[in-house]
Amino acid sequence: MARNHLFSNVNIEAEVFAGRGTELAALAAELDRVRDGHPGIVLIEGPAGIGKTALTRRALAQAKEFTVLWASGDEMEITLPYGMIAQLTDGLSPGTSSGGLGLGGFGPEGGPRGFGPGGGPGGFGPGGGQADGFVPGGEPIAVGAALVALLGELAEAAPLAIVLDDVQWADGESLQALTYALRRMRAGRVLTVAITRRLSATRVPAGMARLLSRGPSLRLALAGLTLPELRLMTGLGPTAAARLHHHAGGNPLYVAETLRQAPRLDDPAADLPAPPAYARGVRAKLATCGPPAHALARAAAVLGESCSVRHAVTLADSVRHAETGADPTARETTPESAEALAVLKEVVATGVLRYARNTGELRVEFPHPLVRAAVYQDIGPAERTAAHRIAADLVGDEADRLRHRLRAASRPDPEVAAEIAAFARRQAAAGHWESAAAHFADAGELAAGTRERSPLTAATVDALLRAGRLARAAEVATRGPLDAVTRPYVLGAIAHANGDTGRAFTLMKDAWTRCDPRRDGELAARIAGQLALLSLVQGDHGVLDQKVWLLEVDPDSWQRLLLPFLEGRAEDALKVAAALPDPALASAGQLGSLVVRGALRIWCDELEAGRGDLAGVVADAHGQDTRLAAMVLLALAEFRLGAWDTALALGKEVIAAESEREQYWLTPYARAVLVLPLAARGEFARARSQLELARRRELSVLAEMCLAYAEGWLCAVRGDFEDVVRVLEPLRRKAGREMLPWRDLLADAYSALGRFAAAEAVLGRFSEAEAGGTGDFLAAVRGARARATLDAARGRPAGAVGFFERALAGLGPAPVPLEQARVEMAYGVFLRRLGRRAAAAAHLTTAGGLLRRLAARPLLDRCEQELAACGPGQGHPDGLTSQERRVTRLALTGLSNKQIARRLDLSVKTIEYHLGHVYAKLGVSSRAALVAKLAGPGGMTA
Numbered sequence: 001m002a003r004n005h006l007f008s009n010v011n012i013e014a015e016v017f018a019g020r021g022t023e024l025a026a027l028a029a030e031l032d033r034v035r036d037g038h039p040g041i042v043l044i045e046g047p048a049g050i051g052k053t054a055l056t057r058r059a060l061a062q063a064k065e066f067t068v069l070w071a072s073g074d075e076m077e078i079t080l081p082y083g084m085i086a087q088l089t090d091g092l093s094p095g096t097s098s099g100g101l102g103l104g105g106f107g108p109e110g111g112p113r114g115f116g117p118g119g120g121p122g123g124f125g126p127g128g129g130q131a132d133g134f135v136p137g138g139e140p141i142a143v144g145a146a147l148v149a150l151l152g153e154l155a156e157a158a159p160l161a162i163v164l165d166d167v168q169w170a171d172g173e174s175l176q177a178l179t180y181a182l183r184r185m186r187a188g189r190v191l192t193v194a195i196t197r198r199l200s201a202t203r204v205p206a207g208m209a210r211l212l213s214r215g216p217s218l219r220l221a222l223a224g225l226t227l228p229e230l231r232l233m234t235g236l237g238p239t240a241a242a243r244l245h246h247h248a249g250g251n252p253l254y255v256a257e258t259l260r261q262a263p264r265l266d267d268p269a270a271d272l273p274a275p276p277a278y279a280r281g282v283r284a285k286l287a288t289c290g291p292p293a294h295a296l297a298r299a300a301a302v303l304g305e306s307c308s309v310r311h312a313v314t315l316a317d318s319v320r321h322a323e324t325g326a327d328p329t330a331r332e333t334t335p336e337s338a339e340a341l342a343v344l345k346e347v348v349a350t351g352v353l354r355y356a357r358n359t360g361e362l363r364v365e366f367p368h369p370l371v372r373a374a375v376y377q378d379i380g381p382a383e384r385t386a387a388h389r390i391a392a393d394l395v396g397d398e399a400d401r402l403r404h405r406l407r408a409a410s411r412p413d414p415e416v417a418a419e420i421a422a423f424a425r426r427q428a429a430a431g432h433w434e435s436a437a438a439h440f441a442d443a444g445e446l447a448a449g450t451r452e453r454s455p456l457t458a459a460t461v462d463a464l465l466r467a468g469r470l471a472r473a474a475e476v477a478t479r480g481p482l483d484a485v486t487r488p489y490v491l492g493a494i495a496h497a498n499g500d501t502g503r504a505f506t507l508m509k510d511a512w513t514r515c516d517p518r519r520d521g522e523l524a525a526r527i528a529g530q531l532a533l534l535s536l537v538q539g540d541h542g543v544l545d546q547k548v549w550l551l552e553v554d555p556d557s558w559q560r561l562l563l564p565f566l567e568g569r570a571e572d573a574l575k576v577a578a579a580l581p582d583p584a585l586a587s588a589g590q591l592g593s594l595v596v597r598g599a600l601r602i603w604c605d606e607l608e609a610g611r612g613d614l615a616g617v618v619a620d621a622h623g624q625d626t627r628l629a630a631m632v633l634l635a636l637a638e639f640r641l642g643a644w645d646t647a648l649a650l651g652k653e654v655i656a657a658e659s660e661r662e663q664y665w666l667t668p669y670a671r672a673v674l675v676l677p678l679a680a681r682g683e684f685a686r687a688r689s690q691l692e693l694a695r696r697r698e699l700s701v702l703a704e705m706c707l708a709y710a711e712g713w714l715c716a717v718r719g720d721f722e723d724v725v726r727v728l729e730p731l732r733r734k735a736g737r738e739m740l741p742w743r744d745l746l747a748d749a750y751s752a753l754g755r756f757a758a759a760e761a762v763l764g765r766f767s768e769a770e771a772g773g774t775g776d777f778l779a780a781v782r783g784a785r786a787r788a789t790l791d792a793a794r795g796r797p798a799g800a801v802g803f804f805e806r807a808l809a810g811l812g813p814a815p816v817p818l819e820q821a822r823v824e825m826a827y828g829v830f831l832r833r834l835g836r837r838a839a840a841a842a843h844l845t846t847a848g849g850l851l852r853r854l855a856a857r858p859l860l861d862r863c864e865q866e867l868a869a870c871g872p873g874q875g876h877p878d879g880l881t882s883q884e885r886r887v888t889r890l891a892l893t894g895l896s897n898k899q900i901a902r903r904l905d906l907s908v909k910t911i912e913y914h915l916g917h918v919y920a921k922l923g924v925s926s927r928a929a930l931v932a933k934l935a936g937p938g939g940m941t942a
Contacts, residue, residue: 020058023222026220031059033217034159037187039187039189041191041192042194042219044195046197046221046223050223052165066160067157068163069089069160070087071174072087073168074166077171081171082171082177084170084178085174085177085178140173144181148184161193162191167204168196168197168202170204179205179208223250224250225245225252226250234255239434239469241265247373249370254278257278258272275370279374282375289346292316293346296312297347297352298375299312300366300372302376303395305366306364312364313344315391315394351367385408386408391404402419402423412447414446417446417448420443421443424440424442424463428466429589433467437463437472440459450481453480455520455523458490460473461476461477461490461493461494462493465663468657468661469661473490476490486511489511491507492506499667499699501538504530504534537700537701538701539701561576561593561596565600574604574606584616591620592626594613595613595626595633597613598611598633601613602637602640603739607640608815615634618630631651632673634650639673640778641817642815644677647677652670658670668700668707671707672703672709675690676710678690680717680856680859681854684717691711695707709742712742721753722749728745743763744782744783747759751786751789751793752793781810781819782819785803788802788803788807788830791803797830807823808823808827818856820846825843828840844867844870848860848863883914887900888918888934892931897915
């Protein structure tokens with residue numbers, strides 16, 4: 001017997017394994033039942049290679065105390081009597097069972113026999129015959145009875161697992177004996193696992209079929225691995241994994257075979273093979289057909305996984321006439337002829353093709369991509385080329401026609417290359433980046449030389465990056481020679497996607513220096529677009545020559561929107577952007593410009609308009625990279641508008657998407673945005689973690705500025721004014737248009753530290769902004785509040801009142817709850833210190849309501865303390881003092897009075913005193929009633 005028969009507890013090898021968590025859990029539960037003395041039968045079904053055996057091995061590898069007997073059926077041994085029983089007993093010592101039988105063979109008379117001269121259990125005597133098995137002709141009932149005794153004895157020593165693998169190929173005598181034995185295993189620690197492809201299609205004795213179909217305590221039907229499980233097993237990227245999953249149907253065996261034969265899964269133009277054994281099976285089926293049926297199957301394989309019968313018959317007939325040199329007009333069959341339909345029926349009968357479900361025309365399809373692969377790879381090169389050439393004139397879909405032209409083309413073919421490139425550009429204009437990348441790559445394969453191929457490679461890389469295929473883009477960029485302009489461009493674009501903007505900027509400037517806009521046209525426009533973005537993120541706005549912006553590119557190009565803004569002409573930028581359509585009506589090519597318009601509107605404090613632009617881009621199905629950029633900016637807008645949960649969700653989604661795509665150029669910006677609501681809600685450790693994670697990679701100038709602003713906000717919320725100065729002071733030396741509201745934070749810190757001249761210098765830029773009429777109303781509000789804070793610190797109450805009133809007036813009806821709360825709270829604190837407690841309480845109460853809705857706990861705690869200090873009747877609406885609220889909040893977390901006392905450095909009696917007052921004020925009599933009243937939405941823990 002060629003298989004492994006007996007596995008001890010330590011000999012089950014670990015295998016590459018992924019998924020099957022539910023099935024493993026079910027098997028583990030069944031093993032537990034057996035440990036408790038309840039025998040069980042498990043039936044595992046599934047197609048070849050699906051992982052039935054691997055699943056069983058993995059489950060039993062966790063059951064260290066089990067003795068495992070393993071037997072496997074084999075096609076070549078299906079007529080060998082008791083072959084499977086012999087495998088189960090091979091390796092057992094002669095004295096295993098009672099009476100010294102050891103489940104020895106049975107003699108010709110059917111009686112039990114001990115170990116014969118053959119030296120193994122059931123060995124034959126000198127007359128020879130089968131070794132390690134049973135004498136043919138032994139009675140299955142007697143064998144089964146001895147097997148019951150053996151299994152019972154083994155199960156007394158340790159739990160026992162019997163594995164019957166490939167039951168569909170087991171010999172009948174073994175199955176009859178096993179049926180007898182298993183029907184009598186009503187007690188004892190024995191688990192039987194039967195593994196087969198599909199029981200209903202398995203030729204087993206009726207008794208065994210009934211036992212397995214009605215009697216199993218567990219029945220598992222295995223399907224293919226899911227896409228996430230396949231990715232876990234292979235480590236492939238999302239696109240390559242999806243392609244392999246479709247091709248192999250998730251079957252682990254076919255997955256492994258395909259990986260061995262076709263390592264370049266990321267190339268959509270490369271055909272994936274069928275495993276050799278699978279291909280032999282398909283060829284064997286076709287071998288039962290005549291030549292016309294063979295030709296029809298090959299024609300269908302050339303046309304794809306599904307095609308019309310008309311096209312398949314026409315192509316098969318045309319290829320045959322082309323090979324014989326016959327007159328193609330004198331065809332013997334038509335797609336509708338009885339002869340053609342008879343040939344089709346012959347192929348369908350083999351299972352290689354099947355009728356497709358489609359209305360309007362008769363279609364056929366391959367039952368599995370591997371079947372099509374097996375047929376296609378068996379076609380000779382000359383026939384394949386001729387078939388694709390003819391198929392290009394048959395099909396109506398442009399993408400299909402170009403695919404056939406590509407397969408039929410002799411390389412190089414400039415005419416076909418130009419046609420495919422034109423189609424790729426149309427796909428790119430529609431935002432179909434995967435298709436555009438594939439067709440640009442195909443066009444490059446047919447280009448005449450390096451000079452012609454290089455721009456197509458640049459277009460391929462650009463489309464792949466837009467589709468989120470960074471690894472594939474890097475592979476394309478390093479394959480084959482590129483000209484002196486294209487090479488720095490593609491390497492720079494990949495560096496940018498990787499987050500290495502410094503290197504990207506250097507490479508892109510080199511590409512621009514080498515290019516000629518009149519000669520390089522489309523490539524020059526790509527370089528200009530990258531340079532424009534990199535000049536923004538690197539803070540080097542003077543690097544661009546005007547000719548970069550004067551390229552005759554799309555008039556809606558986002559570069560044209562950004563230039564006036566960077567030059568300080570925000571109104572001009574918005575006027576240009578106003579001509580863009582609503583996002584719902586925009587083309588794929590306009591999405592980038594809409595992202596810039598949304599950004600401009602946010603930077604100019606047109607928050608709701610900016611939110612509308614960006615939300616529209618996010619909802620669009622095209623341009624994944626554009627969508628992610630829009631999500632980062634939308635998260636910032638949502639934070640400023642008070643939708644903090646939405647902002648957090650958007651930021652996390654961007655980080656997850658970029659991690660999935662293995663690119664990181666937006667991740668630091670997303671992490672910076674996440675810090676803002678996390679810090680405002682008092683989740684300081686999580687906010688700090690986002691900063692640390694972002695700074696583990698190389699950062700652009702703009703990314704570092706965004707993170708500095710986020711860290712400055714974190715320090716400001718914590719009240720660490722010296723740290724605010726340390727973090728934000730370097731931003732004063734950065735040139736260029738400011739897009740981050742850091743100046744009021746720094747000015748407040750200077751004021752708190754008594755550095756009034758420094759605060760005045762920082763606030764001078766707010767006056768410039770107001771004088772320039774940029775329309776940034778929030779900048780004016782922040783500036784007025786910061787000036788009021790400075791005047792208050794300097795002891796100039798009249799000036800402070802004037803600036804606070806200006807800040808409140810500047811807010812107007814805009815829905816910016818955090819900014820309003822900051823103004824109201826600062827004004828209330830100032831008024832309380834002037835002794836105007838009633839007026840102070842009014843502002844502080846307004847601020848508290850806003851902060852409570854935002855769950856901005858650190859600022860809310862400060863606000864409530866100030867409100868409580870306004871005196872009796874001016875505290876929080878629930879009437880609790882600041883200390884009472886601190887005690888209550890800790891009590892709501894479940895801490896005991898002793899723990900609260902330790903936390904607040906007070907005595908236990910003091911805590912009891914405060915809680916007694918809390919109970920009286922709130923009308924409750926117990927801690928449980930206190931929790932019920934204050935926990936949850938709207939309560940103290942909200």
